[in-house]
Amino acid sequence: MKRFPRRRRITVWLPFALLALAVLVAPIPRLVPPQEREITISLTQFEFSPARLRVNQGDRVTLTLAASDVVHGFYLEGYGIEERIEPGVTKRIEFVAERRGKFRYRCSVNCGALHPFMVGELIVGPNIPFWRAMGLTLLALAGLLVYLQRTGAGYEEVVNESFEIEEAA
Amino acid sequence: MSAQRRTDLLARYPALKRLLLSRAVQPVPMLATLAFFALAVLAGLFGTPAGSRNFGIIFVWIVWWALLILLLVPLTGRLWCAICPIPAPGEWLQRRGIIRRTGGKLRTLGWRWPRRLKNMWLQNFGFLGIAIFSTVILTRPRVSAWVLLGLVLLGVALSLLYEKRVFCKYVCPVGGFIGLYSMLAPLELRVRDPQVCASHTSKDCVTGNEHGYGCPWLIYPGGLRRNIDCGLCTECLKTCPRDNITLNLRPAGSDLLAAQEGRLDEAYKGFIMLGCALLYSVVLLGPWGWLKDWANLERLPYWALYALGFLAFNLAILPGLFWLAAAIAHRLSSGKSSLRRLFVDYSYALVPFGLAAWIAFSLGFVLINGSYALAVLSDPFGWGWDLFGTAGVPWTPLWPDLIPFLQVGVLMPGLLFAVWIAYQVARRHSDTLPQAGRAMLPVTGFLLAVTLVFLRLYLG
Numbered sequence A: 001m002k003r004f005p006r007r008r009r010i011t012v013w014l015p016f017a018l019l020a021l022a023v024l025v026a027p028i029p030r031l032v033p034p035q036e037r038e039i040t041i042s043l044t045q046f047e048f049s050p051a052r053l054r055v056n057q058g059d060r061v062t063l064t065l066a067a068s069d070v071v072h073g074f075y076l077e078g079y080g081i082e083e084r085i086e087p088g089v090t091k092r093i094e095f096v097a098e099r100r101g102k103f104r105y106r107c108s109v110n111c112g113a114l115h116p117f118m119v120g121e122l123i124v125g126p127n128i129p130f131w132r133a134m135g136l137t138l139l140a141l142a143g144l145l146v147y148l149q150r151t152g153a154g155y156e157e158v159v160n161e162s163f164e165i166e167e168a169a
Numbered sequence B: 001m002s003a004q005r006r007t008d009l010l011a012r013y014p015a016l017k018r019l020l021l022s023r024a025v026q027p028v029p030m031l032a033t034l035a036f037f038a039l040a041v042l043a044g045l046f047g048t049p050a051g052s053r054n055f056g057i058i059f060v061w062i063v064w065w066a067l068l069i070l071l072l073v074p075l076t077g078r079l080w081c082a083i084c085p086i087p088a089p090g091e092w093l094q095r096r097g098i099i100r101r102t103g104g105k106l107r108t109l110g111w112r113w114p115r116r117l118k119n120m121w122l123q124n125f126g127f128l129g130i131a132i133f134s135t136v137i138l139t140r141p142r143v144s145a146w147v148l149l150g151l152v153l154l155g156v157a158l159s160l161l162y163e164k165r166v167f168c169k170y171v172c173p174v175g176g177f178i179g180l181y182s183m184l185a186p187l188e189l190r191v192r193d194p195q196v197c198a199s200h201t202s203k204d205c206v207t208g209n210e211h212g213y214g215c216p217w218l219i220y221p222g223g224l225r226r227n228i229d230c231g232l233c234t235e236c237l238k239t240c241p242r243d244n245i246t247l248n249l250r251p252a253g254s255d256l257l258a259a260q261e262g263r264l265d266e267a268y269k270g271f272i273m274l275g276c277a278l279l280y281s282v283v284l285l286g287p288w289g290w291l292k293d294w295a296n297l298e299r300l301p302y303w304a305l306y307a308l309g310f311l312a313f314n315l316a317i318l319p320g321l322f323w324l325a326a327a328i329a330h331r332l333s334s335g336k337s338s339l340r341r342l343f344v345d346y347s348y349a350l351v352p353f354g355l356a357a358w359i360a361f362s363l364g365f366v367l368i369n370g371s372y373a374l375a376v377l378s379d380p381f382g383w384g385w386d387l388f389g390t391a392g393v394p395w396t397p398l399w400p401d402l403i404p405f406l407q408v409g410v411l412m413p414g415l416l417f418a419v420w421i422a423y424q425v426a427r428r429h430s431d432t433l434p435q436a437g438r439a440m441l442p443v444t445g446f447l448l449a450v451t452l453v454f455l456r457l458y459l460g
């Protein structure tokens, strides 16, 4: 049985690695002009409503937070924001959504059994980290598939006699 | 499989061997985990009902869980099973001793486990049974404590009726998935030379001798091929007069292709574990409050709907989609293997994939809530104690904005590993390499689709 030459294996996956690097570091500019956003979030056991916010990078966001049942908290990942929200007392928070991606907001004051799972999501678009992760995954998979198809790599034990490994041209 | 790619750890590190030959090496860590376990149960029963302030919740579902799924299972396979407190009381009752090798017969009726149950189905259904209540169990200290206590009592009861560690091997819902994923570990206990065993008539490892007990996991080490069967208790290392047992370092995932034929119960373990990781990521880590209410047993009819959906997804929908992929692969391959056989064999790709999914899911709450561990260490019952001065440590999420990237970093290698396994399976069932290259594609599509769902949940 012929083996696919080790030297040539690199030529199979190198293009994918280079492409992956490009996906990872390619600079992507701001797409839409920043706006002002006024959003009201209500907090109850054990959810934020709305539970998913979409804004764009550069937007100036003003959140009005109101708890209706018990004391909750508002902790926004990636933005270093943490507030205690007492029922009946609204809190206003202002920030500029500079970082792209998905950031969760979490209740930070123990409010009952499911408190650790009281979560909402802020998506600052364009959600470049998400698209980079998707691109990277697809590229890695494509690279592996091409590699397997070209080299037939596998455990020698599972190769039965009829297998012929084609040499790369 | 390729024996040349093994490193015999006991030959290389005699000190490790001396340590493992000691009779104390298993019971001493067991006593330690049992002490933590007892504290967890007591805190659960008598401590504060606020889960995040209760040692029973935090140490079991965050500290122990993180240790198990992020470290012990991926690196050491079933090592946890060797030091787990749950079977300890039952095993010590059987042996009438803890450390010393006691004489005489084991104190048990010694019934044989029914043949029909010598598989993972009980563990599959047991896991699902716990899983549909998991939102309640994870957040209610009392409920959590009763579940843990129930497992110990079941272990004791079975040890009185049946021989040895039947509970661990066929019943424990945790033992099931640890076993499945232990096949990935880069560590194994094996015999050095099966020929030596074949020619050894007294088989002390099975019968036991003055140095140790016969294998509590009811295996014959000479025929051991997959980690799933071995609890790493090291009794055979102590009993073997031929010095034929060792621990090997090996390529990760070596067991996945070791069996000639896959098993349907193990395939389902793979579906259930993947399905649960996916559903928990939606229910617990997702932003949908109504789903959390349903899962939380607020109103019985909604919970019933949730439980039904949960079971249907794990037992029918996910396997059904996989069946579809296997059916297409069946058409693309030589046809020499049945569709059922392809369905089962390809499912072993879900072992690396599922473990990656569990690690990714666990990162999503372990790093966020890990800081509670410091607080409950000082105040395990939530009674206002401050034993080590850490009771006031505030909730401090660790690298919350980094977690999605760690999750991608785990999911992606999991996907690639799984696809590689799918290719090896395709080679087994195909006549030529190009045919194998085509036959692997449907399952690859399934794996990719599930990965994209995870990415959407974690980053999108």
Ligand code: SF4
Residues within 6 Å of the ligand: B191, B196, B197, B198, B200, B202, B203, B204, B205, B206, B221, B222, B236, B239, B240, B241, B242, B243, B244, B245
């Ligand atoms: S006692 Fe040792 S040599 Fe004999 S069968 Fe068991 S492992 Fe093999």
Ligand SMILES: [Cu+2]
Residues within 6 Å of the ligand: A044, A045, A046, A071, A072, A073, A107, A108, A109, A110, A111, A115, A118
């Ligand atoms: Cu809250």
